[in-house]
Amino acid sequence: MDHLIRISDTVKSFRESRLSALRSPAEFFDYNRVSRPADFTQATTRVTYNARYFSGNYGAIVAVLAVYALLSNPLLLISLGFLVGGFTAINKWAPEPMQVGEHVVTQKSLYTGLFVIGLPLLWWSSPLGTFFWLVGASGFLILGHASLMEPGVESEYSGIQEV
Template identity: 70%
Template structure:
């Protein structure tokens, strides 16, 4: 019971911290605020401000890209699903034709299928794809969107 309460508290704190940082799509995709930065200093200034201001939206972009990438999602789900299926439906050895199938042989089969798939999915390449794709999208958006009027007062609030 204590674990359920802790999980609910974690979800509430996640909703209060991360989901409250989400900006509406009309603000995130505002075409009136799109402009090319004049120089590198202005681009860095915009990136610095916008990555903090739109942090919730950028986190959502990373989550969508991580779920989009076909190599990331299926392999861990296959392995986790295989473990849970073996534990749920085959706790005892069973007779299949003339053979006795044990949990050990099912786990061996899962590894024989799952590990080559994991190698084929190239998790390191997928990780760098995710970092590169999200970095390009986030930096491009953050450098092209002009900070709103509230950005002028951000420095004043930090000093107070």
């Protein structure tokens, strides 16, 4: 029961912190505010402002690309499932050593077997290639959007402190 309360609190705090930062699709895809920056300084200023302003939307873009990367690489998905599932199963069903025939199987030997099979499988599924694709694709999309999107009128007042 305590786990359910912690999960509920985690979901609630995630919803309050991250999902409240999402901007509407009409605002995020407002083609009237798209323009080419005049120089590198203006592009840097736009990226700095838009990275904060659209941080929730950019996080959603990274999450969608990560799900796509996992779904388009089924071997990576299988190897991660094997490692996470094996780790969970060993912790849940084999906390104590057990006798199998003439051999005693310990938790340490089960982990060793899991990693001897799982790590080469994970390496073969090319997680580094997927990671660098994710970094490159999300960086291209986010930097492209942030540099082409003009800050709104509210950006002019962002430096003013309330009295």
